[in-house]
Every structure is written in C-alpha cells, then in structure tokens.
Amino acid sequence: MMEWVPIVFVVFKVLVLGTGMFFAVKWHYDQGKKGTEKERRAVLRAGGKVAAVAVLSLLCLGLVTFALGRVLGLDLTFP
Structure with missing residues (x-):
C-alpha cells in the first residue's frame, strides 16, 4: 500500500x-x-x-573550479 503523507505534501506544495x-x-x-x-x-x-553579471560570475566560477581541479591533480579530460 502506498503512503499517503508524501502525496498530500506534494499536492499541497504544488498548490501553494x-x-x-x-x-x-x-x-x-x-x-x-x-x-x-x-x-x-x-x-x-x-x-x-543583472543577467550579464550572473553569466559572467558563472563563467568565472567554472574557470576557478577547473583551475582548482588541475592544481589538486584531478583528471578533467572528457572521454
């Protein structure tokens, strides 16, 4: 038998x-x-x-992440 609590909570969340x-x-x-x-x-x-700043910050975050991964010796090559 299926639990009713998650169903009720999900329906309530969607309605709200x-x-x-x-x-x-x-x-x-x-x-x-x-x-x-x-x-x-x-x-x-x-x-x-605001949209331009968000895109630039995401780009910078990605570059910093890859640079940090290289410094830590992670293999970041694509298959």
Whole structure:
C-alpha cells in the first residue's frame, strides 16, 4: 500500500507554490501597466545588467573550479 503523507505534501506544495506564482505574476503585470515607458526601459536595462553579471560570475566560477581541479591533480579530460 502506498503512503499517503508524501502525496498530500506534494499536492499541497504544488498548490501553494502555484498560487504564489500566479499572484506574483499578476502583481508584476499590474505594476508594469502603471509605469511609464522611461521606467520600463530602466527596469529592462537593470535586468540586462543583472543577467550579464550572473553569466559572467558563472563563467568565472567554472574557470576557478577547473583551475582548482588541475592544481589538486584531478583528471578533467572528457572521454
């Protein structure tokens, strides 16, 4: 017989997260309607900067990880 506790918890988690995501998207959509074109451009520019910083930091983290692996003598060759 299957345990019912994980099923109930997973369903509850999906419902809570789904409801929260719906209201978050709705709130952001409503806030976007209020702003002017100048504010929208500023938000898009800031979002682009954040995305660029995130990509660069991931690239740097990958390079540091491979460098540290080489220093420690790990075999990092692909088959």
